[in-house]
Amino acid sequence: VAPGPLPGAAAATHCPYCALQCAQTLTATPGERLPVAVAGREFPTNRGGLCQKGWTSAEVLRASDRITTPLIRTADGGFREAGWDDALDLVAGRVRDLQAESGDDAVAVFGGGGLTNEKAYALGKFARLALGTRLIDYNGRFCMSSAAAASNRALGMDRGLAFPLADLGGADAVLVLGSNMGVTMPPFVQHLAGVRERGGLVVLDPRETVTAKLARDGAGVHLAAVPGSDMVVLLALLHIVLAEGLQDDAYLADRVEGLDDVRRSVAQWWPERAEAATGVPADTLREVARLLAAASPSRGGRGAYILTGRGVEQMAQGTDCVNAAINLALALGLIGREGSGYGPVTGQGNGQGGREHGQKSDQLPGYRMITDPAARAHVASVWGVDPAVIPGPGVPAVQLLSSLGTADGPRALLVHGSNVVVSAPNATAVEERLRALDLLVVCDLVPSETAMLADVVLPVTQWAEEDGTMTNLEGRIIRRRAAVAAPGEARSELWILRELAARLGCGALFSDDAETMFDEMARASAGGKADYSGITYARLDAGEELFWPCPASAPGESAHPGTPRPFLESFPTPSGRARMIAVAHRGPADDVRPGMATYLVTGRVLQHYQSGAQTRRVKELAQAQPEAFVEMHPLLAERYGLTEGAVAFLATARGEAMARVRLTTDIRTDTVFMPFHWAGAGSANRLTNDVTDPTSSMPEFKVTAVEIRAAHRL
Ligand code: SF4
Numbered sequence: 086v087a088p089g090p091l092p093g094a095a096a097a098t099h100c101p102y103c104a105l106q107c108a109q110t111l112t113a114t115p116g117e118r119l120p121v122a123v124a125g126r127e128f129p130t131n132r133g134g135l136c137q138k139g140w141t142s143a144e145v146l147r148a149s150d151r152i153t154t155p156l157i158r159t160a161d162g163g164f165r166e167a168g169w170d171d172a173l174d175l176v177a178g179r180v181r182d183l184q185a186e187s188g189d190d191a192v193a194v195f196g197g198g199g200l201t202n203e204k205a206y207a208l209g210k211f212a213r214l215a216l217g218t219r220l221i222d223y224n225g226r227f228c229m230s231s232a233a234a235a236s237n238r239a240l241g242m243d244r245g246l247a248f249p250l251a252d253l254g255g256a257d258a259v260l261v262l263g264s265n266m267g268v269t270m271p272p273f274v275q276h277l278a279g280v281r282e283r284g285g286l287v288v289l290d291p292r293e294t295v296t297a298k299l300a301r302d303g304a305g306v307h308l309a310a311v312p313g314s315d316m317v318v319l320l321a322l323l324h325i326v327l328a329e330g331l332q333d334d335a336y337l338a339d340r341v342e343g344l345d346d347v348r349r350s351v352a353q354w355w356p357e358r359a360e361a362a363t364g365v366p367a368d369t370l371r372e373v374a375r376l377l378a379a380a381s382p383s384r385g386g387r388g389a390y391i392l393t394g395r396g397v398e399q400m401a402q403g404t405d406c407v408n409a410a411i412n413l414a415l416a417l418g419l420i421g422r423e424g425s426g427y428g429p430v431t432g433q434g435n436g437q438g439g440r441e442h443g444q445k446s447d448q449l450p451g452y453r454m455i456t457d458p459a460a461r462a463h464v465a466s467v468w469g470v471d472p473a474v475i476p477g478p479g480v481p482a483v484q485l486l487s488s489l490g491t492a493d494g495p496r497a498l499l500v501h502g503s504n505v506v507v508s509a510p511n512a513t514a515v516e517e518r519l520r521a522l523d524l525l526v527v528c529d530l531v532p533s534e535t536a537m538l539a540d541v542v543l544p545v546t547q548w549a550e551e552d553g554t555m556t557n558l559e560g561r562i563i564r565r566r567a568a569v570a571a572p573g574e575a576r577s578e579l580w581i582l583r584e585l586a587a588r589l590g591c592g593a594l595f596s597d598d599a600e601t602m603f604d605e606m607a608r609a610s611a612g613g614k615a616d617y618s619g620i621t622y623a624r625l626d627a628g629e630e631l632f633w634p635c636p637a638s639a640p641g642e643s644a645h646p647g648t649p650r651p652f653l654e655s656f657p658t659p660s661g662r663a664r665m666i667a668v669a670h671r672g673p674a675d676d677v678r679p680g681m682a683t684y685l686v687t688g689r690v691l692q693h694y695q696s697g698a699q700t701r702r703v704k705e706l707a708q709a710q711p712e713a714f715v716e717m718h719p720l721l722a723e724r725y726g727l728t729e730g731a732v733a734f735l736a737t738a739r740g741e742a743m744a745r746v747r748l749t750t751d752i753r754t755d756t757v758f759m760p761f762h763w764a765g766a767g768s769a770n771r772l773t774n775d776v777t778d779p780t781s782s783m784p785e786f787k788v789t790a791v792e793i794r795a796a797h798r799l
Contacts, residue, residue, distance in 0.1 A: 214474065
């Protein structure tokens with residue numbers, strides 16, 4: 086940690102929030118830590134633009150309740166300020182005692198998709214080597230896991246969009262499935278301007294969101310399907326493509342396998358049957374299928390893209406739903422061609438990099454499976470340990486959280502970069518499990534709801550105070566650069582992990598220098614799918630645009646240029662072909678049937694990010710969106726005796742919440758929407774379902790059967 090304000094005064098870095106990772110220039114005040122001025126910076130993704138969250142991001146640096154010293158829980162339930170040695174000795178001592186009593190898996194680790202690549206890598210290594218536990222997972226399980234699993238099984242690799250964002254600009258059609266980027270990442274929509282002008286933007290969402298309005302106003306299409314029926318829409322679109330002979334036969338013969346099984350799996354979803362299940366008119370489904378086909382290169386179009394977001398991914402059938410989207414893209418010959426493609430619109434700032442470097446329960450750095458003997462041998466050689474030392478796979482996030490403090494579960498949890506009390510599904514149960522632990526340690530920069538439950542809180546640096554790298558939604562590696570010093574005693578998580586590791590007997594295996602950890606991570610990734618071994622800080626700082634895979638070059642060879650579009654030649658599957666996966670619609674786990682129940686869907690508002698721990702502390706954002714709300718159609722509100730501004734009481738099988746009503750005609754009459762940025766009575770995730778997808782372990786955030794009635798007051 087630098088001892089004072091950095092002399093350079095201006096740093097070229099990127100926004101601390103979402104996966105678009107808009108480029109910023111931070112300018113510090115000479116001789117002072119604050120204030121820091123934020124300006125948008127020209128970059129291929131944001132083209133100089135920032136959203137309201139981005140240009141107010143420096144306000145978090147001056148949050149009045151910023152944690153600046155370690156805090157230790159006192160006997161009366163409060164906290165006392167402590168020195169670092171006190172806090173770290175306490176944590177290491179308790180960890181050793183609990184593991185001596187109950188085994189290595191008595192201690193678990195929970196990471197985050199906002200951590201830098203270096204921190205994500207160090208955290209996975211720390212869990213496996215310093216703690217010797219197999220129990221590590223992270224909040225990216227709630228974010229991208231089903232899209233990642235679907236891409237891995239269909240395309241052999243999960244590389245986010247797998248094309249530069251600017252490629253979207255030339256397409257004739259873009260099908261957006263369950264993403265509202267017009268609100269969640271506004272600079273993104275610049276890349277949709279061309280397709281919108283050409284009338285080719287199609288948006289699937291139960292609400293007429295800002296993004297859906299862009300489609301409608303541009304003579305595109307908004308598909309307001311019944312929540313949870315998205316997969317039927319996709320099965321029907323593929324049914325129409327195949328029935329009308331719109332598929333790309335030459336591409337399918339050359340580059341794809343599995344068509345016959347998929348053809349059988351969509352046979353039952355003729356348009357009129359799909360209309361009954363989804364509420365989308367059969368003729369509209371035909372219109373969209375023909376629009377996508379006409380845009381495909383095989384039929385002379387300029388290209389088409391299919392994008393998925395959390396709206397279709399956060400389901401107990403999320404992986405299958407994304408595979409249905411990929412099947413459609415493959416049938417139309419879109420993937421592995423310049424100017425067309427499929428990709429998930431990643432949410433968290435380092436959602437992509439966060440799942441590549443080993444903080445996932447089943448993975449080692451390089452996006453390798455922890456059960457693969459060759460992967461274990463390679464990573465062990467980089468770590469300088471015997472492969473047998475590396476524990477086996479752990480359990481995914483929901484299962485990990487629900488096991489905390491149980492008879493056979495972990496007795497201690499170390500949390501980094503996550504506010505699970507607000508962001509996890511069935512949040513009330515999660516809070517109960519955290520309270521049942523013998524030891525909860527939370528690294529955070531502000532007193533988040535999760536930090537407030539901790540036995541020890543360790544204050545960490547935030548984005549403007551640290552160096553590192555992130556991997557954005559395109560699979561592009563970008564540099565984060567420090568502009569100011571950290572306040573008080575706040576320290577980088579790399580420093581904290583090294584200090585804890587030292588107390589646990591292996592401090593020499595860790596470094597608090599970001600570039601040192603990056604170089605080691607790159608070596609550990611060599612030969613894996615997410616190969617960073619040809620990337621260095623020097624190349625990034627020289628302004629090279631580097632997308633993984635980017636393997637190290639042999640001596641005498643020129644440096645690998647990176648891979649912006651990885652599937653152009655072949656797919657990284659055993660056959661080199663993409664796989665169509667036959668999937669069947671199962672429907673939501675909750676008993677939500679058309680006409681029988683009210684559906685709760687959740688999402689974000691422009692002003693807040695994830696659990697809101699940071700953005701709720703920015704005055705301008707908090708004033709614009711001060712509290713939770715429930716959005717509903719006036720016809721539905723009338724049924725429940727509710728009016729604009731009235732308080733609604735909401736209940737599901739998991740829990741209860743209360744929020745003020747906002748009336749809008751931009752939502753289905755059987756659906757209500759709640760943003761998930763708030764804790765307490767307004768917590769949407771007290772209502773959501775923690776049932777998980779069998780393939781990816783993604784929870785079903787997006788479809789919940791909810792009971793509603795009027796309440797007297799909040
Ligand atoms: Fe860009 Fe996302 Fe930051 Fe907004 S929150 S400025 S869209 S990176």
